[in-house]
Amino acid sequence: METNVSNKVRNWLAAASVPIIIWTVIPLLWILATSLKSDAALADSSQNVLGNFWPKDISWDNYKLIFTGGAKDLFLPALWHSIVVCLSATVISVVLATFCAYAIARLTFPGKKLILTTALGVSFFPVIAMVTPIFNLWRSVGLFDTIPGLIIPYLALTVPLSIWILAAFFQQIPWEMEQAAQVDGATSWQAFRKVIVPLAAPGVFTTAIIAFFTAWNDFVFSLNLTSEHARTVPAALAFFTGASQFTQPTGAICAAAVVVTIPVVILVLLFQKRIVSGLTSGAVKG
Amino acid sequence: MSNITLKNLVKKYGDGFPAVNDVSLDIADGEFMILVGPSGCGKSTLLRMIVGLEDITSGDLLIGDKRVNDLAPRDRNLAMVFQNYALYPHLTVFENIAFPLRLAKGHHDESDIKKKVNAASAMLDLDEHLERKPGNLSGGQRQRVAMGRAIVRDAEAFLFDEPLSNLDAKLRGQMRTEIARMQRRLGITTVYVTHDQTEAMTLGDRVSVLKKGVLQQCAPPRELYEQPVNLFVAGFIGSPPMNFLPARVEGSTLKTPVADVPVSGELAEKIKGKELVIVGIRPETFKDASLGDTQAQGAVRFTAPVDVTEWLGNEQYAYIPFEADPSVKNKLDELDRDLDGEGMRTQLVVNLDARSRIREGDDAELFFDPALMHVFDPESGECLTRDEEEAARIVEESEADRKRALERARQREGKVTGDVPEDAEAS
Structure with a gap:
């Protein structure tokens, strides 16, 4: 992307970003390092280098433990639940929010403000305050410890967020595009599908990723609304135990944390190009 | 191709303000109609009402002989070029031009689309850009793509909404002639909105001048220039604009701040009983007396102090x-x-010959032919010197010119390249 920022300013920005990168990356590296330590190395700092940071001998024991070992029955179903629940929640919320945001951005109808305010209000609501009533409700309607029982609360978290992001995105698309399509012979639906959706693709992907993270990282709902049939990874980690009752499951938890981070990283790398907007440049003058 | 008829069109917004007020126009088949006026005069709104992007509050809009008030834009079969082009950035130039054809499902097969797009791109000189995205094109190229998207269909009419205002001056001139050529070649009814009077005067068969949503005058450019109906049209058309001088009526003499003008005949009758009138004189009507050019019978001579001069090479203000x-x-x-002016000092602008030696601070000796002067009623703004017969003659002449030009263009097209115009005629 071309900008008018001078070289000097750019160098300064680069220098300023270094501490921030270190600040955010070090905890992640630390998790990775810890997941590669053997039980012995975890307890004994002399087996590590860089001040107890990196193990001298890399051990894959923790990964074996969660994929094939004792923690297998806890971790693998949880990983599967995480994937199913989060993907479903993301797809549903993005589709719903796309239509809703398009209506909000383009049409004038009574109650438009109300929808936006309600969406904002819902996302302000503390998650922990919702859990108890949902728990009671879910138990009586039989949604407790089911996949849909988790998807629905996640929608409550992600739909308002998606509506806000997408509405802002749709508003940026020049309305002339749509009018031109209509004059060219398109119905409203064709104009939406052939012109607006392709133009909004970067926004839709950005929204999808944010919605996915929100659901993927949730702990409170998963911990309280599931027991074994739908429990996702963040909550499952809390139930890890060590090899004996005297060992902490630190290494296994870290290994699991690394594993659940990988899809997120892949997603971002995959859609990085789509997220970078600027697709609309050239639609209109300048 | 067909004619467009506007009958008492009104557009009122929610607050009851009429953006377009009782406009009636008859746009003939193949005619180039210009809508012009200062900003906020409703010209774009009127165009968008024709294309269907704005609802019509009252009145009738007919395309061909069909009332289209309640039809959606897609059912009106009009092609429009937007001010900011509104190209689809995710599609290549080829796909942009082919877009309307692809939407008309079942009407065109792939080879037909290809043929039509290629014909349009050849006409607009876009052949080497067909695979590029609009984002990588220059302003003029984007403009041409937008035009390609319009001409590729067999639309009933073209509508242009200030299509050249985003281009720089040189390109604007080129594109202007390009649009004129294309319109003549295709012989298609065109409605063109602009605020630029060069475009209005050069392109239009007829020009409609609007003010605050009300149609002031619809006439060929020459009639607007020579026989304006009122003060507003006279002031809007022409650059630099017409000079307006207050004149006191004393018997059969008009006393203006710079000279006394004797009047006689019909005009003298009309101004009888009025105390004040406004005299309008075009800048080029004034001549430098010292150059020794022949003066018309009864020319009015006067001397006035020149404040500022601007020498432009071919002329001098x-x-x-x-x-x-x-x-x-x-x-x-x-x-x-009303004319978007800044309310500056009152001054006379004189367009002199470049040979003139008049310089700043001089007392210049000038003359003008009072027969070329316009006189306006200061109350109603109505032009008292308008010659209806002459106006009718100009209309007739320009209509004949237009028909001849269309005929000629069709004949020439038929000889040079056989395929393109046949395509266009097939509609």
Whole structure:
């Protein structure tokens, strides 16, 4: 992307970003390092280098433990639940929010403000305050410890967020595009599908990723609304135990944390190009 | 291709303000109609009402002989070029031009689309850009793609919404002639909105001047220039604009701030009983007396101090300040505001020959032919010197010119390249 920022300013920005990168990356590296330590190395700092940071001998024991070992029955179903629940929640919320945001951005109808305010209000609501009533409700309607029982609360978290992001995105698309399509012979639906959706693709992907993270990282709902049939990874980690009752499951938890981070990283790398907007440049003058 | 008829069209917004007020126009088949006026006069709204992007509050809109008030834009079969082009950035130039054809499902097969797009791109010189995205094109190229998207369909009419205002001056001139050529070649009904009067005067078969949503005059450019119906049209058409001088009527003499003009005949009858009138004189009507050019019978000579001169090479402007009579000052100020002016000092603009040696600070000796002068009623703004017969003659002449040009273009097209115009005629 071309900008008018001078070289000097750019160098300064680069220098300023270094501490921030270190600040955010070090905890992640630390998790990775810890997941590669053997039980012995975890307890004994002399087996590590860089001040107890990196193990001298890399051990894959923790990964074996969660994929094939004792923690297998806890971790693998949880990983599967995480994937199913989060993907479903993301797809549903993005589709719903796309239509809703398009209506909000383009049409004038009574109650438009109300929808936006309600969406904002819902996302302000503390998650922990919702859990108890949902728990009671879910138990009586039989949604407790089911996949849909988790998807629905996640929608409550992600739909308002998606509506806000997408509405802002749709508003940026020049309305002339749509009018031109209509004059060219398109119905409203064709104009939406052939012109607006392709133009909004970067926004839709950005929204999808944010919605996915929100659901993927949730702990409170998963911990309280599931027991074994739908429990996702963040909550499952809390139930890890060590090899004996005297060992902490630190290494296994870290290994699991690394594993659940990988899809997120892949997603971002995959859609990085789509997220970078600027697709609309050239639609209109300048 | 067909004619477009507007019958008493009104557009009222929610607050009851009429953006377009009772406009009636008859746009003939194959005619190039210009809608012009200062900003906020409703010209774009009117165009968008024709294409269907704005609802019509009352009145009738007919395309061909069909009332289309309630049809959606897609059912009106009109092609429009937007001010900011509105190209689809995710599609290549080829796909942009082919877009309307692809939407008309079942009407065109792939080879037909290809043929039509290629014909349009050849006409607009876009052949080497067909695979590029609009984002990588220059302003002029984008403009041509937008036009390609319009001409590829067999639309009933073209509508242009200030299509050249985003281009730089040189390109604007080129594209202007390009649009004129294309319109003649295709012989398609065209409605063109602009605020640029060069475009209005050069492109249009007829020009409609709008003010605050009301149609002032619809006439060929020459009639607008020579026989304006009122003060507003006279002031809007022409650059630099017409000079307006307050004149006191004393018997059969008009006393203006710079000279006394004797009047006689019909005009003298009309101004009888009025105390004040506004005299309008085009800048080029004034001549430098010292150059020794022949003067018309009864030319009015006067001497006035020149404040500023601007020498442009081919011509020269001289500015002569004067004090406006306070009783018409208000009227002149109001007119200035209507024309998007800044309410500057009252001054006379004189367009002199480049040979003229008049310089700043000189007392210039000038003359003008009073027969070329316009006189306006300061109350109603109506033009008292308008010659209806002459106006009718100009209309007739320009209509004949238009038909001849269309005929000629069709014949020439038929000889040079056989395929393209046949495509266009097939509609």
